[in-house]
Amino acid sequence: MRIFIATDAWKPQVNGVVRTYENLKRELEAAGHMVTILSPLDFATLPCPGYREIRLALARRSQVAALLKEGNYDHVHIATEGPIGLATRGVCLRKGIRFTTSFHTRFPEYIEAYTGLPAWISYAFQRWFHRPGIGMFVATRSLKTELSGRGFRRLMLWSRGVDTAQFKPRAKMGDAEDAAAKAGPTFLYVGRVSREKNVEAFLNLDLPGRKVVVGDGPILGLLRSRYPDVVFKGAKTGEDLAQEYSNADVFVFPSRTDTFGLVLLEAMASGLGVAAYPVTGPIDVVTPGVTGCLDEDLRAAALAALKLDRDQVRVQAMRHDWSRVANLFLANIYQARRAAGLGKRLVKAHAAKHLHIKPRATARPIS
The missing domain is CATH 3.40.50.2000 (Glycogen Phosphorylase B;)
Structure with a gap:
């Protein structure tokens, strides 16, 4: 055709x-x-x-x-x-x-x-x-x-x-900043850094370890100044992005307005459990208790996602070709x-x- x-x-x-x-x-x-x-x-x-x-x-x-x-x-x-x-x-x-x-x-x-x-x-x-x-x-x-x-x-x-050949479990690797800051779990957000993505709902969570944001957008500078303890890495693609998923322990998806959320599949294919609100997108993509945790209490979802089997998360993502x-x-x-x-x-x-x-x-x- x-x-x-x-x-x-x-x-x-x-x-x-x-x-x-x-x-x-x-x-x-x-x-x-x-x-x-x-x-x-x-x-x-x-x-x-x-x-x-x-x-x-x-x-x-x-x-x-x-x-x-x-x-x-x-x-x-x-x-x-x-x-x-x-x-x-x-x-x-x-x-x-x-x-x-x-x-x-x-x-x-x-x-x-x-x-x-x-x-x-x-x-x-x-x-x-x-x-x-x-x-x-x-x-x-x-x-x-x-x-x-x-x-x-x-x-x-x-x-x-999702490209399951690119997004897959990898050995954790990072720069000097990653090595120095890695005390406790890493909670990751990937996506546009904009108001509609509700990123601050993630940044405001009281979580152990550290928070990492990968992405660019109109409020990136504002959030960098407002949250100095958060690691903002800017936009990444390809192998660099795939490595960021593997370096993390939980993927946090704070958006309430996405129609799907491709990053959910990328995280899952990388063996990364998802924490999200029970809204359109996550409720259609995430299997609760297997590939992620959905809760109106996003902190509770993030902590629960730490306990998921990363191998099983990956298996579920393989269905999306x-x-x-x-x-x-x-x-x-x-x-x-x-x-x-x-x-x-x-x-x-x-x-x-x-x-x-x-x-x-x-x-x-x-x-």
Whole structure:
């Protein structure tokens, strides 16, 4: 298949959405498909107000239309509701091109936290954005239930994966700072250092040992000055990030607003037990008492997670493979297009040939 994916989140951003589509592209292309990513790299950009690390594209519909016409794509998927997503949506509607979408981020809650704009207004915009699509991909069952209650339709489950070859248990290694500070357990947070991630809920915990934060974001400087006893290591990727997971004893995930949390899988694949609130994301990914501990008392969860069997944590994470994620992505496309009466034979043939999707696996009704 020739697949066109429009996303406002792409490199050099470091977040779960970017990693999801990087891995999806790799897996689909390895299976023989052609994937084109339309991203901010294709346009002039401006820094996002209050979040300069994110660039907003000055997306032109004429440019998007030309790309779609030139590529003669079998399917269009819109990943985000930003300027690129809006431009692609507009072109598709004008040209009669059917498309699927994804719900990755709780922008309504984030916008309310930063600006005070009531979340219901942003949810009304998101319903408008996703309504014309023939399928809307969501990461977890609890998120699907929640969004269904908010009036979203044609919801389809599309989970996430982890590179278990990169994220795996390793011998603990570190710099001089690590060696000097390692008295007691290490509690780790990995992710954006921003208000919506609720990082201070972790930093305020009374825990033995030390706390380590890996990541960058708009409030990193503020938190560094406010919490001098916490080790802030900045953003890390690849082998350096994988080593940080292995150096820790517990992974603490304080966010209450994530739709999934790829870092949960990375931690678990590294044999690291998770401590989190019992909210969407953790309740769908973490097996309580096996791969992590969920509690409204985050300190109690963190201390309980110290006692988990790291080998068993790793075993559970091995179930989340990126090839399965790519498989499900194609299966959802086939299902959505079949329900809309579009291209059944083409999509089914390609899916069965390249990713070995059995027809019965795609027969789930859209709800």
